Amino acid sequence: MVAHLAVSIDGATTGFEADQARFYAMATLWQEDVTLVGADTILAQESAVRTADRPGPRAAGPLLAVVDSRHRVHNLEDLRDLGYWSDVIGLYSDQTPARAPDSTTGELVAGYEQVDLAEALELLHRRGAQVVRVDSGGTLVGVLLSLGLIDELSLLVHPVVVGAGPRWHGAFDGRFDLRLANTEVFEGGIVWLRYCTA
Ligand SMILES: NC(=O)c1ccc[n+]([C@@H]2O[C@H](COP(=O)([O-])OP(=O)(O)OC[C@H]3O[C@@H](n4cnc5c(N)ncnc54)[C@H](OP(=O)(O)O)[C@@H]3O)[C@@H](O)[C@H]2O)c1
Known part of the structure; x- marks a missing residue:
């Protein structure tokens, strides 16, 4: 890493x-293979993302994984379309507030209150991330x-x-x-x- x-x-x-x-x-x-981003970094760019071009996912790009145990980031789908990443995924914990039932965003759950980063990385590794x-x-x-x-x-x-x-x-x-x-x-x-x- x-x-x-x-x-x-x-x-x-x-x-x-x-x-x-x-x-x-x-x-x-x-x-x-994976860009691991803190929720606060994403939140700091929220307004810029709103007005950015959306060429769509880049097939050869990395996966964007956002650490977000409090589910503060609600624009993951928009990030997928920015042309940098192939897809996006939320990293959550057991205590993360419920996500929208119609969400099309992938997720991994690791840890109880906060995201267990070692476990989340192990799960990403099992999905092929080097x-x-x-x-x-x-x-x-x-x-x-x-x-x-x-x-x-x-x-x-x-x-x-x-x-x-x-x-x-x-x-x-x-x-x-x-x-x-x-x-x-x-x-x-x-x-x-x-x-x-x-
Ligand atoms: N200079 C640079 O290279 C650079 C790069 C990127 C961003 N930035 C700037 O930096 C600012 C944001 O950075 P930041 O440092 O405030 O936040 P950050 O690192 O982007 O986000 C904090 C992350 O740490 C997680 N976290 C905290 N404690 C944890 C724990 N014990 N276990 C698991 N996860 C934990 C939080 O998860 P939860 O939400 O789940 O608590 C959150 O995802 C923005 O202003 C941005 O523009 C600068």
Whole structure:
């Protein structure tokens, strides 16, 4: 599993203008089978999705899996049509509020209150997923780090300090040893740091 994030020098994931074009162009590098996204990342893009083009699902694209134990995301069908993903799926828990009976969206249920991420990933793996890329503002990445589920960390570091705000590692306060795999410097002072778990 790879976590790819755009960050400030002080590790923030919001509060600055990220080079989105470069970020998403680089995200294609892993050719993931599943894009694992936090519900809050989806909710932050809700209005942009409403007005976006809808070319329809991309057959060769990854599966979009949204972690959503509180069922806060109600536009999964719209996301399917954006032209990035082949299909979408909600990851829920036993306690997730009921979904619409006529919903055409697939789902996996793992865990009691919150989604059991290790179990959900195992279920996705059984459906053939090999490479998973996490797209999160840090909270979900932090939980996955705590569970020891991240194999690769890719940080696109922007030359800005933003002070307070969410960090790429969420609430993780343990220790995580890394091995540098690659660095690259881009125009505008953006530095790409790529690490693997030690
Ligand atoms: N800079 C970047 O690269 C980047 C990338 C993506 C997004 N963003 C920005 O980051 C912001 C959103 O990021 P965020 O960090 O607030 O949220 P997030 O990581 O997108 O979403 C939080 C997710 O973590 C899940 N979660 C929390 N604790 C959990 C636990 N113990 N077990 C299982 N799942 C757990 C939540 O699930 P439940 O809903 O089930 O609780 C939710 O799906 C937005 O502003 C977005 O624009 C930045």
